Amino acid sequence: MATRNLMIVGVGGQGTLLASKMLGQLFLNQGFDVKVSEVHGMSQRGGSVVTYVRFGEKVYSPLIEKGEADFIVSFEALEAARWLPYLKMDGQIVTNTQEINPMPVITGAMDYPDDIIGKIKATGAQVDAMDCLSLAREAGSQKAVNIVLMGRLSKYFDLPEELWLEALDAVVPEKFRELNHKAFELGRNA
């Protein structure tokens, strides 16, 4: 099997690391070789962050380059646009529609582009966009955006749902299990 590439992109502090940890565990449990590359340090302070998840028979590079990602899971609309060049021509974007202003927009130097999701679709890319923040709140915590997105992503894989939930349980504390299962279901069935 050729190596499969997933990117998780968002804004520092949105919980992208937990999502990548869950995916890493999921694919490891299926017996794949896995590499997950994270960003720590300065970029975490509200900057654009990216995590690469790769799995297959044998994975060499920890990185994903332009035109190589099978999936981009984006926690924020503008970040989906920023990382779009990394998507394969036939790749799939799964994105939250939430908009978080970057500093050039806050200072008034630039505008947040109108209908950014529409602009991504206009390139011909396959986009699955949904309001994950509302679903996360419905599940009980706005912090569960990452798990809502994982639920949505799971629809694109031919893997039984129990395996996803098993990987989820391995990375989140037991006291939040119910909330996270609900967030996962809301994402998967939205």
Place this chain on the structure above:
Amino acid sequence: MKQLMLGNKAVARGLFEAGCRFISSYPGTPSTEITEEAVKYDEIYCEWAPNEKVALEAAFGASLAGARAACAMKHVGLNVAADPLFSISYIGVQGGLVICVADDPGMHSSQNEQDSRHYAIAAKLPMLEPSNAQEAKDYVKKAYEISEQFKTPVLVKMVTRIAHSQSVVETEDRVERELIPYEKDQERVMMPAQAKRAHYKVEERTKALTAFAEEDKINRIEEGTDKAIGIITSSTSYQYAKEVYGDQYSILKLGMINPLPVEKIKNFAANVDRVLVIEELDPIIENHCKMIGVQVSGKDIFPLVDEFSQRVVADCMELPSKEFRSVDVQVPARPPIMCSGCPHRGIFYTLKKNKCMVYGDIGCYTLGAVAPLNAMDLNVCMGASLSGMHGFNKARGAEAERRTVGVIGDSTFVHSGMTGLANIAYNQSNSVSIILDNSITGMTGHQQNPTTGKNIKGDPAGQINLVDFCYALGFPKERVRIVDPYDLKQCDEVLKEELEVCAPSVIISRRPCALLKYVKHNPAYSVDSDKCVGCRSCMQIGCPSLSFVDGKAVIDATQCVGCGVCKQMCHTGAILDGLLTQSAVSGESKEGSVN
């Protein structure tokens, strides 16, 4: 058991399995998690030292005492630790000593892109370079064997993409080691006569290590099918070469980067038509090959700057690139920023307002340099703010002293700002030193330090009182000021007074990091849109909770922590205290506290 492990966690696991008993480190991206993971093993004593020099000296002391010891640091940390590094190379070790150094090609979180391999060559020390998490663990254990066999400290070099990538690791059990008995041996006293004898021994050791490098399987050849090219590589570059070429070409994968083998390289080169050296940053392997008479291509093809990837390798080899899409609109950049409620914001706004020359330092507060605050002129290295400001002021005199400040965080101050402040106290420049005391080492992810009163495990520990420290250096009481950076008026008044006064002074800007778990936040502030006139005054502080919608300020209640700095910027009273609006609604008062 197979586990997915961060490279740094795998280093910690290797230290554990090897029977390491003592680790002293200073945090620095991308090395921090080595020590943070190691401390989870009760069998290993771990500590945060005030800086890397102290950490290495402490680790060496533990090795001298007969224990397997280690320290971890980022690449620039090794500069700080360079002084003991060169001498302990001569003295040699008792218990195995492993120095983990993490380089940051691409400078994800660093001020330069230096290549630590130069240190291994300069200090004449063996250096191992793992290329994934499994090797990170295995090489640490190997490093201890080499250390004890050859009586030398051993460097294990990580890079960001290995330190911060998870890959599959097979774990093993820990093997306990008895302390090696200590015996006095005055050959360890590095006076000229002993040091001269020691240097001869070091050169003999390098010869023995070179023979080891020729034979040991840490430097391995992977045979390819096509002999047109042979690739010599190491570390993460090996992974990129494999990603691009798979098993097509033969690869000499070097796990030990100093000393490098000679015959092994010559034999490898003799079996291929052309040799390619793929290595990030400087041409260390390439220059070695050329020195031993092996013709190679290297930096004539691959860049000296920035990290590599499979794409960099493919592009440089002129292989076809992949197709991709992009949106036809400019995507605004999203640089890192100070968090909502960051205590650094108020003080940097004050410095901007007073048009200060700001001599910066290393930490979260370096973000005071970015828009819209733009309140930092430069930064150099850990601790350089206070010493650099002193030189600047001495050269330019009173004109500079009335507008120049040095800013330094609490952890950075203890790391290497204390000596700079001692110089100011001793040689008396009328400098204003601002210590940004947020009660934690922030940028690297909240590590304790000697001013926090807690050790690496969060347990009570000794605590340096910054105010008393300044008194001890000779600063009079009236010249050591404490301000609350959430109080813009106080910050402005105190700064102006200290800039005017003809004496060295210290301002301690004190407020814990807003991300600390024990910090209780106030309810979110809000904007009365009837009162907001759209003057954008509040936007000057660059708070991510603030934005402008339809010509009026809006506060994002999910992000705002109620620090109140924006309210002090507003001239029309349009920004409302969350605490007051909340109690007005509920009809009862609620006690709020930020501390």
